[in-house]
Amino acid sequence: MKNLWYGGFVIAALCMLASLTKLVFAQDSGVNTVIEFKNKGEIVQTLNLHEFDKLAPASFLKIFEVHEKKMRIYQVYPARLLLDQVFGKNWRRAEEIVFLCVDGYQPSIPVAKFLAYDAYFAFASADDTPFMLNNVLQNNEMVRLEPLYLVWDNLNTSELLEEGAADMPYQIKGIELTSFAARFPALFPPVNASQEVQQGFLHFRKHCIACHTINGQGGGKAPELNYPLSVTEYIKPEYLKRWIDDPSSIRYNTTMPALTAEIPAREKVIEKIIAYLTAMKTVKPEQSVGP
Ligand code: HEC
Structure with missing residues (x-):
């Protein structure tokens, strides 16, 4: 499994070289969307994707795309590092993170899951393809993923594959620390x-x-x-x-x-x-x- 991932990484690195001269954000209109970070209802920070670049290094991640039932490579920011930068390390002691999505989806995911497994915020496809997917789980609906899409490094972890797509919100516009009972x-x-x-x-x-x-x-x-x-x-x-x-x-x-x-x-x-x-x-x- 590890080799698969490294293989993916090499391919991804080659893609990156090939497109070095292109702007990463070239065809993505989600760049200027502002993401709101809240702690128990209070706004802590608002950031657009350009500002994310200063907080965490972007890289490539190959995952099994549960919504499409096939492999895909995304450009991503590491979630733990980004959350450390935005909230300080104390977010790790919160109970849940609620994601507010443009389409009304609003999952609440235990913080423990972010500490146990590697999550990433995807912001673009690895190649020039649109940042969209074909959601076979929802009647083959084509959905836009911008501005942010939460993905997990699921190639190394079978538990994550068993969980399906519930904890993979797309169109994320708000990220809030909370406790389930309070919210x-x-x-x-x-x-x-x-x-x-x-x-x-x-x-x-x-x-x-x-x-x-x-x-x-x-x-x-x-x-x-x-x-x-x-x-x-x-x-x-x-x-x-x-x-x-x-x-x-x-x-x-x-x-x-x-x-x-x-x-x-x-x-x-x-x-x-x-x-x-x-x-x-x-x-x-x-x-x-x-x-
Ligand atoms: C990705 C979003 C999504 C998830 C997750 C989801 N549903 Fe739904 N559900 C819908 C939508 C959209 C409808 C309306 C569907 C329609 O009318 O065709 C619906 C309809 C329903 C209905 C029929 C309601 C009515 O009055 O007609 C029931 C019952 C239901 N869902 C239960 C559940 C249960 C239980 C779960 C968890 C196991 C669940 N749903 C998970 C989106 C979702």
């Missing part, structure tokens, strides 16, 4: 909930909340699932299971991706997520909800 209090199951429900909550956090909201909190890319009516109240159980397992068998051309095929004990995970959604029927805001 998403309305998502927690009842305190006396069963273990199955609690585990379902963790799976829901990982696989669903970046797109959907519960009680108005979460991502803005997909419908609310709990308020005023829970999906468990108006979708028959067998169809709810199918929405998660194979959404395009329910709605033609849907952009909802099926739950990652590679996750271990996938059937059980689906059952637990439904247990969580069912428990949330009893947890609804008294007043109308808002972001």
Whole structure:
């Protein structure tokens, strides 16, 4: 596996030599977009991509592109170094990082994952191809990736491949340190909930909340699932299971991706997520909800 990566690096280095005279940012309109860095709601810094160059060295990274199911090489900045530069080393003690994306996707990723694995912010393709991808997980939608796209060095780490695309947000325009409980209090199951429900909550956090909201909190890319009516109240159980397992068998051309095929004990995970959604029927805001 290591050799593969080095091979990729050599190819990437050759590409770099070949295009030495070209401006790295030549065809990328994301350069002037400003990225906002926040800590618990307060703005710490705003930077455009030219300013990133002063904080961390750009390089090439070859990954297995989970969205396209093939290899790709991107131009990237190392995430840990960049976050050290922007927030100081203390970001490493935060609980979660929330990514705000132009398309409404809003994943919350544990800081521990950034300490355990190597993440990078991609800002361009390695060659002259547009900074876009064909998202086979979302009905083959062509999506723009700028200004920033979070990728992981997944060629050396099989765990990362099993996780699918959930922690690979594109169109990142904001990066916020937070604690999950502070930012998403309305998502927690009842305190006396069963273990199955609690585990379902963790799976829901990982696989669903970046797109959907519960009680108005979460991502803005997909419908609310709990308020005023829970999906468990108006979708028959067998169809709810199918929405998660194979959404395009329910709605033609849907952009909802099926739950990652590679996750271990996938059937059980689906059952637990439904247990969580069912428990949330009893947890609804008294007043109308808002972001
Ligand atoms: C990448 C974004 C994304 C992710 C991740 C995602 N969904 Fe969806 N989901 C959507 C979109 C978009 C729709 C609307 C689809 C449509 O109408 O065709 C949808 C629709 C649904 C519906 C039908 C709602 C209704 O009232 O019609 C359910 C139920 C649902 N999702 C559950 C889930 C669950 C559970 C997860 C996690 C396992 C999940 N979704 C993950 C984007 C997403």
